[in-house]
Amino acid sequence: MIKKVIQKLILSFFLLYWFNKIGINFNMIIPINMITILIVYVLDIPGLAMLIISLIVLF
Numbered sequence: 001m002i003k004k005v006i007q008k009l010i011l012s013f014f015l016l017y018w019f020n021k022i023g024i025n026f027n028m029i030i031p032i033n034m035i036t037i038l039i040v041y042v043l044d045i046p047g048l049a050m051l052i053i054s055l056i057v058l059f
Contacts, residue, residue: 016037
């Protein structure tokens with residue numbers, strides 16, 4: 001159980017990290033902090049999409 005939680009947290013971190021590596025070319029960076037990691041952890045890919053859409057709409 002703990003192993004799966006840690007794996008999913010690490011996966012969430014790397015999803016944000018790789019988006020930022022690609023998004024730097026388009027001047028779109030999502031900060032990697034506990035809130036964004038938890039959003040991606042709980043909601044997976046739709047959570048990342050929600051963060052990207054909110055980044056586009058708000059900024």
